[in-house]
Amino acid sequence: MNMKVAIYCRLSEEDRNKQSATDDSNSIQNQKTMLLQYAMDQGWELYNIYSDDDYAGADRRRPEFNRLLKDAEAHRFDIVLCKTQSRFTRELELVEKYIHGLFPIWGIRFISIVDNADTANKGNKKSRQINGLVNEWYLEDMSDNIRSVLTNRRVNGYHIGAFALYGYKKDPDRKGHLIIDEEAAEVVREVFTLFSQGYGKTTIARMLNDRGIPNPTEYKRLHGLRYQQPKSRNSTLWKYSAIADMLINEIYIGNMVQGKYGSVSYKTKQCKPRPKNQWYIVEGTHEAIIDRELWERVQEILREKARPFSDGTIGLFARKARCANCGYTMRSSKSAPQRGSKHYLKCSNRHVAKDACIGSFISVDKLERIVINELNRFAAEYLDKDELELNIEFSDNLLGQKRRLLADIATYEKKVKEYSRGIRELYLDKVKGVLSENDFLEMSEEFTSERTRLENAIAEGQKKLVEIEEKIKKGDNRRELIEQYTNLEHLTREMVETLIDYVSVGKRIPGTKDVPVEIHWNF
Numbered sequence: 001m002n003m004k005v006a007i008y009c010r011l012s013e014e015d016r017n018k019q020s021a022t023d024d025s026n027s028i029q030n031q032k033t034m035l036l037q038y039a040m041d042q043g044w045e046l047y048n049i050y051s052d053d054d055y056a057g058a059d060r061r062r063p064e065f066n067r068l069l070k071d072a073e074a075h076r077f078d079i080v081l082c083k084t085q086s087r088f089t090r091e092l093e094l095v096e097k098y099i100h101g102l103f104p105i106w107g108i109r110f111i112s113i114v115d116n117a118d119t120a121n122k123g124n125k126k127s128r129q130i131n132g133l134v135n136e137w138y139l140e141d142m143s144d145n146i147r148s149v150l151t152n153r154r155v156n157g158y159h160i161g162a163f164a165l166y167g168y169k170k171d172p173d174r175k176g177h178l179i180i181d182e183e184a185a186e187v188v189r190e191v192f193t194l195f196s197q198g199y200g201k202t203t204i205a206r207m208l209n210d211r212g213i214p215n216p217t218e219y220k221r222l223h224g225l226r227y228q229q230p231k232s233r234n235s236t237l238w239k240y241s242a243i244a245d246m247l248i249n250e251i252y253i254g255n256m257v258q259g260k261y262g263s264v265s266y267k268t269k270q271c272k273p274r275p276k277n278q279w280y281i282v283e284g285t286h287e288a289i290i291d292r293e294l295w296e297r298v299q300e301i302l303r304e305k306a307r308p309f310s311d312g313t314i315g316l317f318a319r320k321a322r323c324a325n326c327g328y329t330m331r332s333s334k335s336a337p338q339r340g341s342k343h344y345l346k347c348s349n350r351h352v353a354k355d356a357c358i359g360s361f362i363s364v365d366k367l368e369r370i371v372i373n374e375l376n377r378f379a380a381e382y383l384d385k386d387e388l389e390l391n392i393e394f395s396d397n398l399l400g401q402k403r404r405l406l407a408d409i410a411t412y413e414k415k416v417k418e419y420s421r422g423i424r425e426l427y428l429d430k431v432k433g434v435l436s437e438n439d440f441l442e443m444s445e446e447f448t449s450e451r452t453r454l455e456n457a458i459a460e461g462q463k464k465l466v467e468i469e470e471k472i473k474k475g476d477n478r479r480e481l482i483e484q485y486t487n488l489e490h491l492t493r494e495m496v497e498t499l500i501d502y503v504s505v506g507k508r509i510p511g512t513k514d515v516p517v518e519i520h521w522n523f
Contacts, residue, residue: 004077005044007035008068009051010087028053031083038113039081047077054421060094061413061458069098072108082112153441157256157282162446165251166216167289169225175438178251178286184219185289191246192290196297201247205238215242239349240331247302250281253295254288257281315343316364316493317503323347323360324506324516330360345505358507362515367503370517372488375499378521379485402468409461412454419451498522 009031028051039046048071050064060066065088072080080103082088088110089095099110099119110119153160158176167188171177187208194204208215214222218236250257259280260273321330330345343364349357423444430440485499499522506516 002043002045003079004047005039005042005079005081006047006068006071006077007032007039007049008065008080008082008088009035009049010055010062010065011053031087034083034113035081044079047071054417054424056090060091061416063413065089072103072106075106075108078107079109079111082110084114085112085117088112153438154256154258154280155282157285159256159285160258160441160445162442162449163220164225165249166219166246167252168286178256180287180289184216187213188246188252188289191243192252192294192298195243195247195301196294201240201243204243205240208238213238215239247298251286252288252290253292254286255281255283256285316491316496317345317367318493320496320500321345321362321367321503321505323349323357324504324518325358325360328357330505332364360505360507360515362505362517366515367505367517368491370515371491371496371500371503371519374517374519375485376487402465405461405465405468409458409465412458412461416451416454416458419447419454422447423451 009028011027032049032051036046036049050068052062052064055062055065068080071077080088085095085099088099099117103110103119111117153176159170159178160176164170164178164181167181167185168178169181171179191204191208194207195201199207214236215238219225246252257279259278315332317330318332319329322328323330326347326349328347328349330347333344333346334342345360345362345364345367347357347360426435426440426444426447429435430437435443485495488495501520501522503520504518506518508515
C-alpha cells in the first residue's frame with residue numbers, strides 16, 4: 001500500500017526574508033522543496049502541505065499545526081514529515097503528547113530529516129527527547145533574556161512602555177525618560193485640585209466634558225502622539241474610571257511605576273495582575289506634576305471614601321447590572337438616612353456629558369423583585385413545557401452560542417496573527433540595524449499589549465466553548481436547577497452568581513414607575 005505523507009513547515013526564528021505580504025518566506029519555500037524531494041525519493045504519496053508562516057514554535061494556536069493534528073487523528077495520512085523536530089514544536093510537553101503519545105496510537109509515523117528523528121526507529125527515542133529538552137531550554141532562555149533586559153531597565157527607572165502617561169511625553173533626547181507635556185499637565189493639576197476641594201470623580205469628568213476638553217486618548221490622537229485604541233463608545237469623553245486611575249498614579253509625583261502586570265509563564269502570553277510589592281517603583285525619575293502636599297491630601301480623601309458596606313458584604317448585583325444604553329457596569333449608591341438609606345444602582349456614565357447616556361437608575365430592592373418575579377414566571381412556563389420541546393430548545397440555544405463564539409474567536413485569531421506579523425517586521429528592522437534594541441522593545445510593546453488582550457479574549461472564548469460542550473454532554477439539567485429556586489422571597493449573592501450572567505437596565509418609562517429590565521440567565 002502506498003504511504004501517504006503530510007508535510008509540515010513553519011517559519012524559523014532565524015530566517016524571515018519575506019518577499020511580500022502574500023508570499024511564503026524563503027525559509028518556508030526551502031523547507032517545502034527539501035521535504036517534497038525527500039518524500040518523492042521514498043516513493044510516498046503526498047497528502048497535503050501544512051504551512052504556518054510567522055508563528056513561533058511554542059505557539060499552540062498555529063492554524064495549520066492544529067489542522068494537521070485533526071487530520072492525523074482522523075488518520076488521513078500515515079506520516080508527518082518536517083525539516084527538524086523544532087519546526088513541529090519547541091515544547092517538550094507536546095513532543096511527549098503527540099510524537100511519543102498520540103501519533104503511535106493514531107498509527108502516524110513522525111520523521112524530521114535534519115536531526116534524524118523517526119518514530120519507526122525505537123533506538124532514537126532518547127535523541128528525540130533530548131531534542132525536545134534542548135528546544136524547551138531555548139524557549140526558556142530566550143524568555144529569560146528578554147525579561148532580564150526589561151527588568152534591568154525597570155529597576156533603573158527607565159520608561160519602557162509604548163505610550164507616555166497623559167500629562168507626559170517621551171524625551172526625544174533621552175531614551176526611557178519622561179518630560180512634562182504642559183498642556184495636558186494643566187488638566188491633571190486641575191483634576192487633583194478639584195477632587196481635593198470636594199468634587200466627585202463623575203462631577204469632574206462632566207466638568208471637563210462640558211468644556212470640551214478631550215480625554216487622554218483623544219488628546220494624544222489630536223496631537224499626533226502614540227495612543228492605544230479605545231475599547232468603548234463615547235471614546236472622546238472623560239469617564240469616572242479615567243479620573244479614578246489618575247488620582248492614584250504615582251507617576252504624577254515623579255515616581256516611575258511599572259510591572260503591574262506579568263506573564264503567567266514563558267509558554268503563554270497571558271498576563272495577570274501582580275501584587276504591589278512586586279511592582280517596579282523608582283522614585284524621582286522625572287519631574288513631578290503634582291506636589292507632595294496635594295498628593296497626600298487626595299490620597300487621604302480616597303482612603304476615607306473607600307469603605308465597603310457596613311456589614312462588609314458585596315452588593316447583591318455587583319458587576320452584574322449594566323446600563324442598557326452604554327453598556328457600562330452600574331455603580332451602587334446609598335440614599336441619605338432620612339430617606340431610608342436604600343441602595344440604588346446607577347450608570348456612572350450618565351453624568352459625564354449631556355449626551356453620553358440615557359441615565360439608567362433602579363433601586364436594588366426593585367431589581368431584586370423584578371428578578372424573582374421573572375424567575376417564577378419563567379419557572380412556571382418552563383416546567384409546563386413538554387420534555388422533547390425543552391430539549392430541542394436547549395440544544396438550539398447552545399449551538400447558536402457555540403457558532404457565535406467560534407466566529408468571534410476566528411476574528412480574534414486573525415487579528416493576533418496581524419499583530420504577530422507586525423512584531424516580526426519590527427524584528428527584521430532590528431536585525432537590519434534600522435532599529436536599536438531599545439527602540440524595538442518600546443515599539444513592539446504596543447503590539448504585544450494589544451495581542452495579549454486578544455489572546456486573553458481567545459482564551460476566555462475557548463473556556464466558554466468548553467463550558468458549552470460540557471453543557472451539551474450533560475444534557476438539559478435546567479428543570480432540576482429551576483425547581484431549586486422557585487417561590488423565593490429574597491435573593492442571595494450566591495443565587496445571583498449561579499442564576500444570572502448579567503442584567504441590562506434601561507431608563508424609567510416616562511409617566512410610569514416601570515424600568516425596562518432584560519435578564520440574561522446562566523441557563
